Amino acid sequence: MTKRIVILGGGTGGTLTANRLRRELSTHDATITVVDQDDHHIYQPGLLFVPFGLTAPADIVKLRHQQLHHGIDFVEQPIERVDIDAQVVHLGDGRQLPYDLLVIASGAVLAPEETEGLVFGDTVHTFYDLAGSTALAEKLATFSGGRLVVNVVDMPIKCPVAPLEFCFLADWYFTERGIRDRVELIFATPLDAAFTKPVAAERLAHLLAEKGVAMVTEFNTGEVDGAGGKLVAYDGREQPFDLAVVVPMHAGAAYVGRSPGLGDELNFVPTDPHTLQSTVRPNIFVIGDATTVPASKAGSVTHFEGEVLVENILRFLADRPLDASYDGHANCFIETGFGKALLIDFNYDTEPLPGHYPSRIGMPLLKESRMNHLGKLMFQWFYWHTLLPARHVPGIESPMPHGGKELPADEIHQEAHV
Ligand SMILES: Cc1cc2nc3c(=O)[nH]c(=O)nc-3n(C[C@H](O)[C@H](O)[C@H](O)COP(=O)(O)OP(=O)(O)OC[C@H]3O[C@@H](n4cnc5c(N)ncnc54)[C@H](O)[C@@H]3O)c2cc1C
Incomplete structure (x- = not known):
């Protein structure tokens, strides 16, 4: 039937x-x-x-x-x-x-209504939907300096690295406009680090510091006071802002x-x-x-x-037993500004590690490169023409490849004894 x-x-x-x-x-x-x-x-x-201004909404x-x-x-x-x-x-x-x-x-x-006072307007923006990112483009174009706070209200969110990418691109954007010295960039996250996995978190924290972005950790936003220009955490800490870019609860x-x-x-x-x-x-x-x-x-x-x-x-x-093989495989290009990007590749058991993807010869992992930036740009073509039509790409498979990864010394030792 x-x-x-x-x-x-x-x-x-x-x-x-x-x-x-x-x-x-x-x-x-x-x-x-x-x-x-x-x-x-x-x-x-x-x-x-x-x-x-790097992409038009219609594109x-x-x-x-x-x-x-x-x-x-x-x-x-x-x-x-x-x-x-x-x-x-x-x-x-x-x-x-x-x-x-x-x-x-x-x-x-997006569930902004879950956070007291979180209403998007002149000084409070988001880039997590099309209306928001379009309005923010107009705001940034006329932003002449001040304190810009990028805030993640709570996890989980879509693409957990996107707020970091926003910070890196903001550093590039204001440098290009010649006003970087007039903009204070702050990344306020509910996490205790820049990312959920330690090796990548350290690398990303280092990049934030290199680019002059201050990081505030364990900041659990309880209220957004747009008129008063401040974020208030549940523990009473405050983050004043001239412009807040907020990723709301999901x-x-x-x-x-x-x-x-x-x-x-x-x-x-x-x-x-x-x-x-x-x-x-x-x-x-x-x-x-x-x-x-x-x-x-x-x-x-x-x-x-x-x-x-x-x-x-x-x-x-067909009434056959199910295949329990999904291993949590994820990967993501992380745009770091100035024409460069990092790539991370990981699954439920293996955190993002340095090396190459998908094998020893391939894109560099956890390392800024122009090749990764081109990969990020090309991904849009790949999305419409390969990923959505569900075309098979040799080498890009569901199980996470281990081949190109540089395992920590203790894991290499363990593997040698298996
Ligand atoms: C700013 C941003 C940057 C990102 N960057 C990356 C990246 O670099 N790399 C990456 O891998 N991922 C990235 N993502 C995440 C990625 O886009 C999503 O994880 C992915 O689209 C999830 O696919 P999905 O099918 O689960 O949901 P979606 O693609 O969001 O589709 C859900 C669909 O359900 C429909 N729907 C929902 N409710 C109803 C309803 N009641 N009635 C009818 N229809 C309904 C919606 O209209 C929508 O079309 C990013 C996301 C954002 C927001």
């Missing part, structure tokens, strides 16, 4: 999953329907470049339905809720979509909270970290930012998850 596969969200994860599944399953095997609330697919890594948006292969139905409607017992998705216009298998790919949303999509039994308290969907099957129902799979897996909320993670997710959907439909 033809199975009904419904995919909620037509962003990175929903699109690549639909395209990969359509290649594997005939229209007799399954119908594939993707639901999204709008028809504008944003290349989100490009949001970082918009405030600095990072394409029509969503055009990224889906022939034979995939696209429904442009807000998702109202899911009835996981009746196996039905309820849409905003009252329509119902019954499913045999559901894929949750509805990402993460949550899962609101419909998850309206769907009994589907999500956790933040509206993320409990997910097995290795199979990507939800733990709420066997016929619900999850990909990308919507999951609870302990990997970064990143497009690269979504891409690497896609390979295992689709294999497991095929196995589930």
